[in-house]
Amino acid sequence: MPKRIAVITTVYRYLTHAQHEVDRILVGYPHNGQWHRPDMKVVSLYVDQKPEGDLSAARTSEFGFQVYPSIAAALRCGGDKLAVDAIMIVGEHGDYPRNEKGQILYPRYEWFKQCVEVFEKDGRAVPVFNDKNLSYSFAKAKWMVETAKRLGFPVLAGSSLPVTWRLPDIELPLGCEIEEALMVGEGESDAMDYHALEALQCMVERRKGGETGIKAVQLVENDEVWNAGDAGRWSKELLTAALSRSDTPQGMTVTDGRTQDLVHNGELPRLVKNPWAYFIEYADGLKATLLMLTGAVTDFNFAARVKGSGIQSTQFLLTPEPNVTYSACLIGKVEEMFATRKAPYPAERTLIVSGILESCLTSRVQNHQRLETPHVKVQYQAPVQSQHCRT
Amino acid sequence: MGATAAAPFAQKAAGRPKLAAICTIYFRMSHAQHIVDRFLDGYGWNGTHHHPPMDLVSLYVDQIGKDDLSRERAARHPEMKMYPTIAEALTLGGTKLAVDGVVLVGEHGHYPRNDRGQTQYPRYEFFQQITQVFRESGRPVPVFSDKHLSWNWDWAKEMYQTARSMDFALMAGSSLPVTWRTPSLEMPWGAKIREALCVCYGGVDSYDFHGLETIQCMVERRRGGETGVKWVQAYRGDNFWKAYQESAWPHDLMEAALCRSHTLTPARPGFNDVFPALDDMRRLVQDPVAYCYEHEDGLKCTMLLMSGLVKDFNFAARLEGRREPFSTQMYLPMPDGRTTLANFFSPLVNNMEQMFLTRKPTYPVERTLLTTGLTAAGVESLYRKQERFETPHLGIRYQPSKESTFWRT
Numbered sequence: 062m063p064k065r066i067a068v069i070t071t072v073y074r075y076l077t078h079a080q081h082e083v084d085r086i087l088v089g090y091p092h093n094g095q096w097h098r099p100d101m102k103v104v105s106l107y108v109d110q111k112p113e114g115d116l117s118a119a120r121t122s123e124f125g126f127q128v129y130p131s132i133a134a135a136l137r138c139g140g141d142k143l144a145v146d147a148i149m150i151v152g153e154h155g156d157y158p159r160n161e162k163g164q165i166l167y168p169r170y171e172w173f174k175q176c177v178e179v180f181e182k183d184g185r186a187v188p189v190f191n192d193k194n195l196s197y198s199f200a201k202a203k204w205m206v207e208t209a210k211r212l213g214f215p216v217l218a219g220s221s222l223p224v225t226w227r228l229p230d231i232e233l234p235l236g237c238e239i240e241e242a243l244m245v246g247e248g249e250s251d252a253m254d255y256h257a258l259e260a261l262q263c264m265v266e267r268r269k270g271g272e273t274g275i276k277a278v279q280l281v282e283n284d285e286v287w288n289a290g291d292a293g294r295w296s297k298e299l300l301t302a303a304l305s306r307s308d309t310p311q312g313m314t315v316t317d318g319r320t321q322d323l324v325h326n327g328e329l330p331r332l333v334k335n336p337w338a339y340f341i342e343y344a345d346g347l348k349a350t351l352l353m354l355t356g357a358v359t360d361f362n363f364a365a366r367v368k369g370s371g372i373q374s375t376q377f378l379l380t381p382e383p384n385v386t387y388s389a390c391l392i393g394k395v396e397e398m399f400a401t402r403k404a405p406y407p408a409e410r411t412l413i414v415s416g417i418l419e420s421c422l423t424s425r426v427q428n429h430q431r432l433e434t435p436h437v438k439v440q441y442q443a444p445v446q447s448q449h450c451r452t
Numbered sequence: 453m454g455a456t457a458a459a460p461f462a463q464k465a466a467g468r469p470k471l472a473a474i475c476t477i478y479f480r481m482s483h484a485q486h487i488v489d490r491f492l493d494g495y496g497w498n499g500t501h502h503h504p505p506m507d508l509v510s511l512y513v514d515q516i517g518k519d520d521l522s523r524e525r526a527a528r529h530p531e532m533k534m535y536p537t538i539a540e541a542l543t544l545g546g547t548k549l550a551v552d553g554v555v556l557v558g559e560h561g562h563y564p565r566n567d568r569g570q571t572q573y574p575r576y577e578f579f580q581q582i583t584q585v586f587r588e589s590g591r592p593v594p595v596f597s598d599k600h601l602s603w604n605w606d607w608a609k610e611m612y613q614t615a616r617s618m619d620f621a622l623m624a625g626s627s628l629p630v631t632w633r634t635p636s637l638e639m640p641w642g643a644k645i646r647e648a649l650c651v652c653y654g655g656v657d658s659y660d661f662h663g664l665e666t667i668q669c670m671v672e673r674r675r676g677g678e679t680g681v682k683w684v685q686a687y688r689g690d691n692f693w694k695a696y697q698e699s700a701w702p703h704d705l706m707e708a709a710l711c712r713s714h715t716l717t718p719a720r721p722g723f724n725d726v727f728p729a730l731d732d733m734r735r736l737v738q739d740p741v742a743y744c745y746e747h748e749d750g751l752k753c754t755m756l757l758m759s760g761l762v763k764d765f766n767f768a769a770r771l772e773g774r775r776e777p778f779s780t781q782m783y784l785p786m787p788d789g790r791t792t793l794a795n796f797f798s799p800l801v802n803n804m805e806q807m808f809l810t811r812k813p814t815y816p817v818e819r820t821l822l823t824t825g826l827t828a829a830g831v832e833s834l835y836r837k838q839e840r841f842e843t844p845h846l847g848i849r850y851q852p853s854k855e856s857t858f859w860r861t
Contacts, residue, residue: 081724088726091711094768094779096727116722228783229860230636305496308791315792317521318480320493322501360791364499374499378634378783380714381790383724451635 063102064399067135067145069172071155072110073117078153078192079108080116081388082395086149087124090389093452099396102126104145107135109168110155132175143183147399148176151192160197162422164251169194170201177208186214188402190395193220194255194418195411199437202415206408217395217404218411222256222361223263224394224449225387226378228306232267232447238368239268242349243299245307245362250353251418254339257351258414260361260377265349266410266443273344274438275413279431280421286336286352287329295338295350300324302364302374309359323357332356339421340431344438390450406448409441469506469552469808472541474578476561477515478522481787483559483598484513485521486797491555492529495798498861504805508532510551512541514574515561538581549589553808554582556597566603568835570657570828575599576607583614592620594811596804599626600661600824601817605845608824612817623804623813624820627796628662628765629669630803630858632783634712638856639670644772649701649754651709652765656741656757657831663755664743664823664830666765666782671751672819672852679748680847681826685840686833692740696730700744701754708768708777715763728761736760743830748847755830763788782858799859815857818850 066086070079089098106128108117121128129135138144152169159165169191180186189209195202195218209216233239242265246257266272281289290297301324304310310321312332323329329336332354339351364374380386398404416437424432471491475484488511494503511534513522526534535541544550558575565571575597586592595615601608601624615622639645648671652663672678687695695701710716710727718724719732728736741757763786768779785791803814825846833841 075722076724080722084723085725088723090725091713094708094711094777096707096711119722226634228632301501302499305498305500305502307496308785308793308795310792316480317524318485318787318793319489320495320793322494325501372499383718384714384716385724386714389725 063100064146065104065144066101066399067105067148068103068151069107069132069135069148069176070109070151071153071157071167072112072115073108073120074112074114074154075116076383079151081385082151082192082392083149085389085392087120090392091386092389092393101396101399105129105135105138107132112156132172133179136176136179143179143185143187145187147188147190149190149192149395150176153193162419162426164197164419164422166197170196170198170205173205177212180212180214186212188215188217188398190398191216191218195408195415197251197419199416199419202412206412209408215398215402215404216408217398218408219259220256221387221391222260222377223406223410224390226380226390226450228376228378230451231373231375232449233264233365233367233373235267235443235445236269237267237370239265239347240366240368241296241299242347242363242365243295243303244349244351245300245303245358246351246353247355247357247359248353250337251422254337254351254353255414255418257353257361258339258417259411260363261349261351262410262414264363264365265347266441268347270345271442272409272413272440274440275341275417275420275434276344277342277431277433278417278420278424279340279429280425281338281340281429282425283335285429286338289338294340295352296366297324299364299366299372300352302372303362304358306362306374306376307358307360308376311357311359329354329357339417341417394448406444407441409439413437413439470550471506471508471553471555471808472510472512472551473508473555473557474512474538474541474582475514475557476559476563476573477517478513478525479517479519479560480521481794484557486794487555487557487598487801488525490797490801492525492532495801496795497798497802504801506553506805506808508555510535510541510544512538538578539585542582542585549585549591549593551593553593554595555804556582556595558597559599568831570603570831572603576602576604576611579611583618586618586620592618594621594623594807596807597622597624600624600827601820602824603657603828605825605828608821612821615817621807621811621813622817623807623815624817625823626662626665627784627800628665628782629815629819630799631796632859633780634714634783635780636860637778637780638858639673639769639778640771641673641854642675643673645671645674645751646770646772647702647705647752648767648769649705649709649756650765650767651706651713651756651758651762653759653761653763654757656834657827660741660743660755660757660830661823661827662765663757664826665819666767667753667755668819668823670767670769671753672850674751676749677849677851678818678822679849681822681843682746682748683840683842684743684745684826684829684833686830686838687742687744688834688838689739691838692742693734695742695744701742701756702770705768705770705777706756708779709766710762712766712768712779712781713762713764714781717761733758733761741834743826743833745826803857816850816852818848819852822846822848
């Protein structure tokens, strides 16, 4: 019997997360060199917003499932008991307000809570996939992870970045000693910085001793970013390594095709009008930096200095629209969890990223101060096996 | 000092090799721009911005158009001088060969097309002028020739034989064999390959060569090494679909290759990634082209140009002792909107550097000789109304090195 899936989503339009993720359950997806048709059936859908271009009606009629007016009804398929084997919460895209820190208030926590209410009332819990960040709020995200633990159901969370292809295909050895790490991303907060932080986290969590939590963060902007580089607060050598992996330098590369050493040719301050640096101090002393360099590149690249093996660097390959095959890598993991009831990587990764991001954005609105973050004491061990797409 | 005496023309111990670049044209996104720029401005490599340990000191450009960039490059890099002839570029305006290596980039530019649709890029003519200088100077130096050796098989063979008889390192070909792969897989050394296939895109006498290189860099690793090709059969248009339905190539390998694509055109509106049915493919691919061919040892291969369906190069093979097809994509970060830098030229330039430093090719030019012949044979089969074209002249046997040369660091 195929697994019965309920989908809870904000909006189901072309190229939204819901469309490209849920459609993979409906029509299959490329996986290990084959067109994989999952042994899963979407049986119910709750969709919060139906703007122009909504595809939910077309999908329900073609694939034989129903839209329900509430989350509880979707989970019970209109009956009075939980009637699905697993839930996908895809709370990305759609029209939602932002808070004073610029975070989009997607109702993932609220929806997760409604799922939990059904689990508790009906005396049964099923695996939940929560796309992207657990919540804009660390406190809410923490409740989600703790509640799943308490009720004993697996949660897989996060985006495609940790599971997509890497160029080169490297993995940091489990238990390695990382001396310093740096991530380069681009795009708007709090959508794209989340992705960049998650990419960073899935690499550094493999260090010796495992993840220990965050001691403090600080977000600085504009000239302070470059000044911090001059002062050695982030490593230009690591930035050079990260940018050496980029396929998308802007400026003169766009103008006449030339290659550029952006760290040393003086172009970065000209290209990046509003750089942000996210300084992360981990509890075990590791220091990591995310540089959001919108205007310099349009891809996501990582570099770290690893004791005994020098600088390791890679690009997290975001394959092009419309296929966005990276989301097939993610759905492969979702399917794995639904089948085994075990998350292939811990939701604590997403939880700690939620804490880093929220704290950094708080630092930004509090005069870019360094903030102690004893509450982000998220400890976990990285999966032993690599989880990114490499087969 | 003894080493210098023993090899009087080798680079001086402390010196950096000097290179000449001989190009057809130099505009934004031309092969010359991608390749020569990497010598001049460096490129991202192994986690740093790498500057090749050699100096590109002279440049010949055959066609200077309105969008020419060579003069800007020469002005910004005064160590590189432009010369009006190939001979002067190689002698740096003197009488004797004055460089330690030659980069020949005969792609792009305005050159006539023949009745077979082949663009007559003057790679052979340039090569002749280069080797003339070698002869007159009494010493040859390594040459890299971009893409296929020549549109003309006889000329390609002559180029190969000239390099052999004059005893200089010659390396050629495209980026496909050396670029990233997703997944990052190598064909197992000595594999028994039953059948191999590539699904890619582009036109005849251009991207077909890249598709053939994609296949050849994998199948040459099979047990017994390369044995050459007996015949080539091209299919185009309706004949392509007829051949498909008659299983002229295996459908499961085609499906496996398509499942490695990152650019599958959605067969249905509103869906972003859906596997195409036969009718979808017929609708999406206006001008499909297939080259089916058989190697001397019986291996059958197929190169499929399916513009409209994909925009990448995907390989699949059936291996003995393995139930599922072996498949990967030769990933080109293509600057057609997806990227800004054609970084697949980086591993190509890096392989050139190694040859210029060691005077030894990192992969055999026989591969390119064979893919050059296959490209011309495919064109010939199409020209002869898609009849099977016997290729006894492609009995090219070689053994590649076991070590992988594609990009993975």
